[in-house]
Amino acid sequence: MSSTDARSWGRPADQAGSGWAVVDVETSGFRPGQARIVSVAALALSDDGNVEKSLYSLLNPGVDPGPTHVHGLTAEMLEGQPTFGDVVGDLIEVLRGRTLVAHNVGFDYAFLTAEAELVQAELPVETVMCTVELARRLDLGLxxxxxxxxxxxxxxxxxxxxxxxxxxxxxxxxxKPVLxxxxxxxxxxxxxxxSRRTWPNGRVTHEELRPLKVVAARLPSRYANPGRFVPGRPLVQGMRVAVAAEVNHTHEELIERILQAGLAYxxxxxxxxxxVVCDAAAPEQGKGFQAGExxxxxxxGTDFLRLLGVVVGGTAVEEFTDPDDPDDQLALF
Structure with missing residues (x-):
């Protein structure tokens, strides 16, 4: 799955998936690659949230276990326990074909991939989901x-x-109830x-999660910009859409929907x-104010999501380019 494929960012909650792999790690510190995992748990769930298989193990990190007052694990308790290399095969089977889920997924995923690199293994993870972001979208009032x-x-x-x-x-x-x-x-x-980062020699050094805003802003649009939105008319693929700070929906969800519809962020x-998507009637600063100027x-935000129900097809950028013209070729990148 390409990280530049707009369709790979987010999906409707009622759309079927291939299941989840809920993971949690306890670590000896906060820096992946330097600190190590001292315990790992992974639960393979069906798409509706029922547990199908599981993995749990204490791990001998080969270093000081770090904040024992947090995770409760001492060097004596971890002595003689398996290493990450001993359990990575079983972990791979739990993860395979599923979306990795964690609470603050960037932390857990970074540690897992760093550990996998140390034992020259590659985790079969193509997509992840953070339950912090998911809960934020539900507006629970907590x-x-x-x-x-x-x-x-x-x-x-x-x-x-x-x-x-x-x-x-x-x-x-x-x-389960969140879904x-x-x-x-x-x-x-x-x-x-x-996404996967590599050195020039092609060796995988580590994988990383790119912030959605960063990726979306760099994605070339497949469609020519049709110009300004006209109230009362539908959205058209290729329209350039900015999101102001003054929105009630999360930026991530709005950007996902923008990309999915064939619009440009x-x-x-x-x-x-x-x-510009903005829930303030007369913003005094930021993107909303700039739009007024x-x-x-x-x-x-609510009106924008409603308009996404019907988006008119745009004109492909390729129709405006000459494959033999170097200047037109540069315009595609």
């Missing part, structure tokens, strides 16, 4: 989105916080692709911007 707060909200008992297996089981139990609520409210799931506002139309 004080914070920590795992223990979500557990209390959904009535899930958390026995041992910061224990990898307990945290993974709690997250798996939370995931149901996302379907009921027609939300999009933040299922994001992962614009990180800044200029004369070529077709519209340039005469670019403002559309509220």
């Amino acid at each position: 004080e914070n989105l920590r795992l223990e707060t979500l557990a209390a909200h959904w009535g899930v008992t958390q026995m041992r916080p910061h224990d990898a297996l307990d945290d993974a089981m709690v997250l798996a139990q939370i995931l 149901v609520r996302a379907q009921e409210h027609r939300k999009w799931l933040p299922v994001h692709p992962v 614009a990180e800044s506002v200029d004369a070529h911007t077709s519209l 340039l005469g670019v139309p403002l559309i509220g």
